[in-house]
Amino acid sequence: MTTTIRETKTETDEEAKARRNAEYMEMLERSIRQHERGEVFVTTIEALEAMTNER
Numbered sequence: 001m002t003t004t005i006r007e008t009k010t011e012t013d014e015e016a017k018a019r020r021n022a023e024y025m026e027m028l029e030r031s032i033r034q035h036e037r038g039e040v041f042v043t044t045i046e047a048l049e050a051m052t053n054e055r
Contacts, residue, residue: 034040
């Protein structure tokens with residue numbers, strides 16, 4: 001009789017860190033491209049609070 005062990009691949013700590021780093025770098029690159037295209041909204045907390053209080 002032969003017993004088969006079913007092996008499941010789980011992400012190691014190093015693989016998880018590498019994946020998170022890659023996702024973060026992708027997000028940064030996307031943000032940089034948005035900034036280069038002028039798609040960035042810059043304001044101050046005071047201006048945001050004033051907009052909130054206008055309602």
